[in-house]
Amino acid sequence: MTIEPTCRVEFGAGAVEDLPRFVTELGHQRALVVTDRGLQAAGIAPRAGKILHSAGIEHEIHDDISANPSAAEIDRGAARARAFGRAVVIALGGGSPLDAAKGIALLAGNPGAAAADADALWDAADGLPVIAVPTTSGTGAETNGFGVIEDTCARRKVYIGHPSVRPRIAVLDPELTLGLPSRVTAATGVDALVHGIESLAARGANPMSAAFAQHAVTLIGRWLPVAHRDGGDLEARAQLMFGAHLAGQALTISGLGLVHGIGHAITAHTGTPHGVALAAVLEEVIAFNAPAAAAAHAQAARALGAVDGDGTAATIAAVRELSGPLEIRKPLRQLGVAREMLPELARAAVQDPVTRNNPRTPTEAEVLDLLAEVY
Numbered sequence: 127m128t129i130e131p132t133c134r135v136e137f138g139a140g141a142v143e144d145l146p147r148f149v150t151e152l153g154h155q156r157a158l159v160v161t162d163r164g165l166q167a168a169g170i171a172p173r174a175g176k177i178l179h180s181a182g183i184e185h186e187i188h189d190d191i192s193a194n195p196s197a198a199e200i201d202r203g204a205a206r207a208r209a210f211g212r213a214v215v216i217a218l219g220g221g222s223p224l225d226a227a228k229g230i231a232l233l234a235g236n237p238g239a240a241a242a243d244a245d246a247l248w249d250a251a252d253g254l255p256v257i258a259v260p261t262t263s264g265t266g267a268e269t270n271g272f273g274v275i276e277d278t279c280a281r282r283k284v285y286i287g288h289p290s291v292r293p294r295i296a297v298l299d300p301e302l303t304l305g306l307p308s309r310v311t312a313a314t315g316v317d318a319l320v321h322g323i324e325s326l327a328a329r330g331a332n333p334m335s336a337a338f339a340q341h342a343v344t345l346i347g348r349w350l351p352v353a354h355r356d357g358g359d360l361e362a363r364a365q366l367m368f369g370a371h372l373a374g375q376a377l378t379i380s381g382l383g384l385v386h387g388i389g390h391a392i393t394a395h396t397g398t399p400h401g402v403a404l405a406a407v408l409e410e411v412i413a414f415n416a417p418a419a420a421a422a423h424a425q426a427a428r429a430l431g432a433v434d435g436d437g438t439a440a441t442i443a444a445v446r447e448l449s450g451p452l453e454i455r456k457p458l459r460q461l462g463v464a465r466e467m468l469p470e471l472a473r474a475a476v477q478d479p480v481t482r483n484n485p486r487t488p489t490e491a492e493v494l495d496l497l498a499e500v501y
């Protein structure tokens with residue numbers, strides 16, 4: 127078993143104050159901060175700018191990134207990065223700016239390349255070095271070198287990435303999540319939970335990913351409800367952030383599965399937030415996977431505090447208990463899915479590369495049945 131260490135982790139309340147030191151440790155004095163307008167409005171991007179400015183780090187803030195970033199946004203960001211020149215890219219935000227920043231850093235190192243070439247960029251030249259500063263406890267995107275971006279014409283998610291843009295340093299500062307609205311805490315927390323559960327059952331799982339995933343599920347199960355009830359609880363925010371990071375470490379080794387395959391398709395067709403799309407089908411996919419994932423479900427159930435019984439049933443019951451108060455699970459028709467879209471969603475889910483890593487390989491007809499069940 128070969129395990130590549132992922133990034134250096136700087137974890138703790140206030141860690142963001144050390145950003146200038148991290149930039150200089152990577153051999154640079156300049157930084158392009160890639161973020162979004164929500165982080166500007168929340169005062170987090172301006173604060174990062176002030177921290178960099180007061181330490182004499184020349185920087186620009188690029189906030190032209192939306193939720194579920196598009197290829198066009200990556201291209202615009204790359205144009206900005208090329209104009210700014212050699213620099214560290216600081217990815218500041220939830221999964222959307224983190225993913226976008228990786229694509230931008232990669233394109234900046236490859237003049238002439240565009241986000242539409244994503245599939246051909248996996249062995250391109252190196253991108254700019256990336257420091258990731260997550261401000262949601264969800265995607266774990268700070269642990270890997272790829273981003274999920276939307277090809278708006280084909281209405282599908284594409285993966286853009288390269289080993290060189292895997293963040294060199296992940297700055298995990300739970301204070302940055304204190305002001306996260308509760309609906310975003312819920313959606314991003316469920317994303318992290320699904321990373322842990324899918325990682326345990328994935329075809330690519332191994333003892334190392336299982337170790338990360340199991341502790342991730344324990345931390346998320348214990349602390350997501352607390353952080354959701356009281357967003358100002360720093361202890362809960364810190365534990366949840368660490369849990370989401372461990373889930374990211376797990377998925378980076380093992381890959382994910384069908385919950386994400388379907389979730390990507392729902393989001394690409396409706397714009398539904400990633401975690402909300404996952405919540406819509408999580409319980410049904412766990413049930414579908416049961417014949418191929420008994421041991422993994424037993425691990426997940428134990429991590430969620432269920433001590434005995436059938437692992438699949440216990441996992442579904444624990445997931446239901448956890449997600450109920452989060453008010454996140456909605457039928458597909460409430461997420462903007464029209465009934466006649468279901469066959470197309472099933473086709474897209476089966477074709478998403480992530481689905482190949484599911485413990486049980488679904489047919490389009492099986493996914494269609496599953497979608498009809500949650501419609």
Ligand SMILES: NC(=O)c1ccc[n+]([C@@H]2O[C@H](COP(=O)([O-])OP(=O)(O)OC[C@H]3O[C@@H](n4cnc5c(N)ncnc54)[C@H](O)[C@@H]3O)[C@@H](O)[C@H]2O)c1
Pocket residue numbers: 162163164165168170192193194195219220221222223225261262264265266267270272273274302303304305306307310313314317400401
């Ligand atoms: N690369 C990976 O490994 C990976 C894994 C899972 C998901 N993803 C991708 O990540 C994206 C979703 O990321 P996300 O769920 O973190 O949401 P997001 O980045 O889209 O953020 C959601 C909203 O929350 C706001 N926000 C973020 N942090 C805040 C804070 N601290 N205070 C106030 N507001 C804040 C943002 O401005 C935004 O409006 C999707 O595009 C998904 O495909 C990537």
Ligand SMILES: [Fe+2]
Pocket residue numbers: 265317318321386400
């Ligand atoms: Fe996810």
